[in-house]
Amino acid sequence: MTDFRLPLGSLIESFVDYITDTFGFLFGFIRALFDGAYESVEFLLGAPPFWAIMLVLGVLAFGIRGWKFAVGTVVGLLVILGVDQWENAMDTLALVLVASVLAIVISVPVGILAAKSTLASNIIRPVLDFMQTMPAFVYLIPALILFRVGVVPGIVATIIFAMAPGVRLTELGIRSVDQEVVEAGQAFGASPWRILRQIQLPLATPTIMAGVNQVIMLSLSMVVISGMVGAGGLGAQVVASLNRIDIALGFEAGLAVVILAIFLDRITASLGSTDSTGFFGGLRHTLRARRATDAMASTAEPARAPQPVGEPARA
DSSP states (O other): OTTOOOOHHHHHHHHHHHHHHHSHHHHHHHHHHHHHHHHHHHHHHHSSOHHHHHHHHHHHHHHHHOHHHHHHHHHHHHHHHHTTOHHHHHHHHHHHHHHHHHHHHHHHHHHHHHHHOHHHHHHHHHHHHHHHHSOHHHHHHHHHHHHOSSHHHHHHHHHHHHHHHHHHHHHHHHHTSOHHHHHHHHHTTOOHHHHIIIIIHHHHHHHHHHHHHHHHHHHHHTHHHHHTTTOOHHHHHHHHHHHHTOHHHHHHHHHHHHHHHHHHHHHHHHHTOOOOOSHHHHHHHHHHHHHHHHHHHHHSOOOOOOOOTTSOOOO
8 A cells, every 4th residue: 555656747747748749839839929028028128228217117106106206216226226237127027027917918807707707716716726825836847848948937937826816806806896886787778898897897996906916026026936947137146146155146136126026016006096196196086087077967967947937838
């Protein structure tokens, strides 16, 4: 009995080999697609001079969070530049943006499907539990076999690791919408697609944006692991500092990761907030109030002029 061993690992290895041999062309296409997306974003962040990127990110921070956050953003970016980690930080930011966008594009529709179908929710939930409990290093093994060493295995592992909160919070946000509001839309003859687009998604936006925030944060937390498979950026610097026991390099790269994390966290948190901090927030609040006023004015009935006494009412 002690010699018995379930050959689960061998079965998984055989399955991965079969997938590689059968669908190698498909994984080659995915690799080229992800490489192209990453190189495009990397070029947009790396080609302009540092002051241009600082200006853009500073204006973005000012428009969303106000001048205090804009000043903090510029100071943080100057620190990254001062410790000679600017190029690595832009590479890491490119990887995080590509992986986060792909994870959000996948997770939000899957969350909507789970919210609309109880059967789909029951199937998706254990898959998400498996994705969140499996160590992130395990994702790198099949990713390396399927996509070879480079940035693509890091992107794939990051997508798998980071998309679960987006699915869960999208489902939670849509299910938390007041059913009386949904029933009111149904009573007026709105189609399911219109109810989703004009009622459920707008009301669930804060919760969905919280999921987006978590997706981006988890994506950033994978940069070190991605650096182990040749993704480059700050993760590669941290791995190099571990191999050489270089405290200075490890601290500088880690500080750059923290600065990027704070910037991305505050930006995404503000996008899902109803507070009108920052120029863009105030503008969004003004436009929302104007739309509400126009809607009330368009639905109000015009007052009828009073009829003189003794005259018949006009048709």
